[in-house]
Amino acid sequence: MNHPLRRSNTRLTGAAITAAVVLAAACGGGSSDNTSMDQATETAQARNQTSLAAQGRHIFRFETFGDEAKWTDALRMHEVIRTSVDPLTAFSVGLKVDVDALPDTLKAALAAGTVDLHSPATTVALLKLDAVLGIKGAVETVNGVDTLTKVGITCALCHSTVDNSFAPNIGKRLDGWPNLDLNPGAIIALSPAISPTEKTALNSWGPGMYDPRHNIDGLSKPVVIPPAYGLAGVHSVTYTGDGNEIAYWNRYVAVTQMGGLGTFTEPRLNLSITNGTVDLVSSKLPALQAYQLSLNAPPAPAGSVDAAAAARGKLVFDGPGQCATCHSGTLFTDANSTLHPPADSVVEPETPSYASRSATKMYRTTPLRGLWQHAPYFHDGSAATLEDLGNIYNAKRSLGLTPQQITDLAQYLKSL
Ligand code: HEC
Numbered sequence: 579m580n581h582p583l584r585r586s587n588t589r590l591t592g593a594a595i596t597a598a599v600v601l602a603a604a605c606g607g608g609s610s611d612n613t614s615m616d617q618a619t620e621t622a623q624a625r626n627q628t629s630l631a632a633q634g635r636h637i638f639r640f641e642t643f644g645d646e647a648k649w650t651d652a653l654r655m656h657e658v659i660r661t662s663v664d665p666l667t668a669f670s671v672g673l674k675v676d677v678d679a680l681p682d683t684l685k686a687a688l689a690a691g692t693v694d695l696h697s698p699a700t701t702v703a704l705l706k707l708d709a710v711l712g713i714k715g716a717v718e719t720v721n722g723v724d725t726l727t728k729v730g731i732t733c734a735l736c737h738s739t740v741d742n743s744f745a746p747n748i749g750k751r752l753d754g755w756p757n758l759d760l761n762p763g764a765i766i767a768l769s770p771a772i773s774p775t776e777k778t779a780l781n782s783w784g785p786g787m788y789d790p791r792h793n794i795d796g797l798s799k800p801v802v803i804p805p806a807y808g809l810a811g812v813h814s815v816t817y818t819g820d821g822n823e824i825a826y827w828n829r830y831v832a833v834t835q836m837g838g839l840g841t842f843t844e845p846r847l848n849l850s851i852t853n854g855t856v857d858l859v860s861s862k863l864p865a866l867q868a869y870q871l872s873l874n875a876p877p878a879p880a881g882s883v884d885a886a887a888a889a890r891g892k893l894v895f896d897g898p899g900q901c902a903t904c905h906s907g908t909l910f911t912d913a914n915s916t917l918h919p920p921a922d923s924v925v926e927p928e929t930p931s932y933a934s935r936s937a938t939k940m941y942r943t944t945p946l947r948g949l950w951q952h953a954p955y956f957h958d959g960s961a962a963t964l965e966d967l968g969n970i971y972n973a974k975r976s977l978g979l980t981p982q983q984i985t986d987l988a989q990y991l992k993s994l
């Protein structure tokens with residue numbers, strides 16, 4: 579074993595330790611106590627970002643941070659799932675199945691149409707195989723029957739989908755892609771433990787939308803689930819730039835939304851939430867962040883972009899569209915140097931203003947990445963297509979663009 583102190587005078591280790599300290603601080607500890615030292619040491623010994631990212635992948639897909647306390651003990655979702663969520667119902671609220679988790683016999687039966695998709699027992703069988711993206715179940719034999727006794731959720735629920743290569747909703751995992759079919763509000767509304775008023779609010783959100791502040795401030799106005807890819811180099815996360823690091827927001831979601839065991843504190847929101855008596859979140863944040871930083875935005879499928887139109891569209895973007903004034907640099911955002919007042923978002927004024935509910939009260943210029951993949955656009959999803967988006971900018975900012983320029987601009991955006 580290499581003792582970290584013995585290696586500390588080599589350059590590589592020094593850099594690794596610096597990186598580790600940065601990561602440890604980003605995970606929210608930031609203190610100079612032993613925990614943060616341990617994390618620094620651990621991270622330095624992790625040898626490289628690749629292995630850290632590999633751990634992060636597992637966390638992203640399978641880690642519940644102990645949030646069964648919320649989804650099982652409080653919301654009793656395991657009861658609903660095992661009694662009334664058959665696979666067709668699960669697909670209808672946007673859940674996806676990882677084909678690589680299915681044994682060949684099951685794949686053959688699915689292909690032959692002999693699997694009962696109207697039976698909740700099939701859902702339980704899929705959960706036992708760890709095949710449902712973002713849902714982690716514990717299945718035990720009770721009176722000889724496979725029974726779902728616990729359920730929790732993971733990051734993969736909202737930020738991954740499948741390529742449908744086996745069948746609709748069944749395919750290979752695409753981590754970091756937002757699941758815009760997912761209807762988190764409708765899923766939570768299945769809980770027997772919440773009031774009719776609350777169910778109405780949750781059912782109003784719709785697919786691809788989630789309000790990550792609803793249970794904090796009581797308001798109900800969801801935002802589009804964004805990609806968790808293409809964030810390397812962007813030091814401002816969320817629509818409102820609440821944190822400088824992905825880990826800031828991961829801690830927020832893990833604790834305040836997923837119900838994981840740990841602490842989130844944010845003086846700007848006068849918020850301090852602690853779930854449970856142990857911390858199952860902090861130690862996982864550096865790896866989780868490394869994994870997300872390793873996820874590149876997917877390029878537009880070959881042949882899907884008209885290259886000549888895109889080239890003309892770039893001239894509109896840089897010229898009369900004035901887009902590059904805010905969507906600047908290789909990441910197409912000025913987020914690393916500035917945030918914008920609410921009026922700089924073309925979807926404001928809105929009621930309630932999403933910015934007003936955030937820590938910064940501002941908007942970040944959204945980095946443009948994989949746009950072809952994740953319509954609708956803007957935090958409220960008000961632009962259904964890239965052409966709609968061009969029309970909205972044209973009208974709101976009085977750009978005087980022609981229909982042809984807007985079509986070209988859309989092709990360019992699709993190519994980014
Ligand atoms: C219930 C759905 C849901 C779950 C579960 C969830 N997220 Fe998110 N995530 C969202 C929504 C909605 C936003 C947009 C919030 C905002 O920007 O204000 C978001 C924002 C993000 C962002 C910021 C993206 C950007 O452009 O800056 C990242 C990164 C992210 N989530 C990663 C994660 C990770 C990692 C986990 C697990 C710890 C997780 N999310 C769990 C819905 C979810």
Ligand code: HEC
Pocket residue numbers: 817895899900901902903904905918922923924925926941942943944945946949954955956957958967968971972987991
């Ligand atoms: C004054 C700064 C500014 C200018 C100029 C600007 N944008 Fe934006 N852009 C933003 C901000 C801020 C957001 C986030 C808005 C929101 O979601 O509320 C955004 C969001 C977007 C999005 C949504 C991305 C997503 O993933 O949802 C696209 C696409 C976009 N802008 C393209 C453009 C184009 C094309 C132009 C030129 C016609 C342009 N922008 C001009 C600041 C700007």
